[in-house]
Amino acid sequence: MIIVPETSFSYNAHFSLSLPSTTIDTFPTFLIGPNGSGKTTLLKILGGFFKVSPPVKVKWQGTLRETRPIYFAYMPAKPTYDPNFTVRNYLMLSGNKRQLETIAKELELTKWLGRRMGTLSSGWLQRVFIARILLQDTPYVLMDEPTSFLDPEARKDLIESLSRHPEKHFVISSHDLSFLSSFGKFVIGLRDGNVVFRGSTIDFFERGIEDVFVTGYIM
Ligand SMILES: Nc1ncnc2c1ncn2[C@@H]1O[C@H](COP(=O)(O)OP(=O)(O)O)[C@@H](O)[C@H]1O
Numbered sequence: 001m002i003i004v005p006e007t008s009f010s011y012n013a014h015f016s017l018s019l020p021s022t023t024i025d026t027f028p029t030f031l032i033g034p035n036g037s038g039k040t041t042l043l044k045i046l047g048g049f050f051k052v053s054p055p056v057k058v059k060w061q062g063t064l065r066e067t068r069p070i071y072f073a074y075m076p077a078k079p080t081y082d083p084n085f086t087v088r089n090y091l092m093l094s095g096n097k098r099q100l101e102t103i104a105k106e107l108e109l110t111k112w113l114g115r116r117m118g119t120l121s122s123g124w125l126q127r128v129f130i131a132r133i134l135l136q137d138t139p140y141v142l143m144d145e146p147t148s149f150l151d152p153e154a155r156k157d158l159i160e161s162l163s164r165h166p167e168k169h170f171v172i173s174s175h176d177l178s179f180l181s182s183f184g185k186f187v188i189g190l191r192d193g194n195v196v197f198r199g200s201t202i203d204f205f206e207r208g209i210e211d212v213f214v215t216g217y218i219m
Pocket residue numbers: 011012015033034035036037038039040041042173
């Protein structure tokens with residue numbers, strides 16, 4: 001469970017994110033909205049990378065605590081990596097050697113473990129990033145636009161891989177509505193730094209989608 005207080009956050013005079021008090025206790029939760037609406041900013045606030053006052057709280061080992069990055073596995077929109085690292089060495093950075101082979105197998109990465117990161121296509125790289133996130137030993141997983149480099153087939157594989165981990169609480173920033181419809185349960189809809197929708201995925205497609213995406217009247 002993640003509890004967001006009524007608060008706001010701004011980088012400067014140009015952008016401010018206003019948050020109503022919200023409890024996230026249905027996962028996967030999707031942060032949905034157009035470019036620049038504040039999805040990545042909210043993801044970083046949930047993870048405690050950016051502080052707000054009063055603080056975001058997270059249920060951790062049975063008690064509510066002030067959020068901290070240590071409670072989360074975080075996959076940025078553009079992960080950085082050393083192209084000379086092998087896939088195996090990159091995955092070892094997660095600190096979880098015990099499950100490395102299992103997760104690699106799940107994502108069909110076994111045959112790539114000895115390959116250098118710099119030689120992989122963007123789709124395979126994305127799988128490696130996802131493997132690393134799943135290896136991190138924390139129940140909360142924040143992912144920023146994980147389908148951005150995936151074709152429909154690879155997106156299907158991603159959903160299958162994530163579905164094998166019902167013990168993980170995913171919060172996913174995305175503007176991929178097809179990904180949302182097949183994997184999301186709860187939606188926070190953002191537009192211009194405002195939360196314009198909160199509800200189930202079904203409700204989002206019935207009544208939230210226009211508030212989030214439609215830009216005005218067509219005359
Ligand atoms: N570090 C930053 N400093 C100043 N402005 C930023 C910074 N990061 C993002 N922004 C601005 O905040 C707004 C929201 O950005 P972001 O949360 O990345 O949106 P989204 O992920 O929905 O595309 C954008 O206008 C963006 O330019």
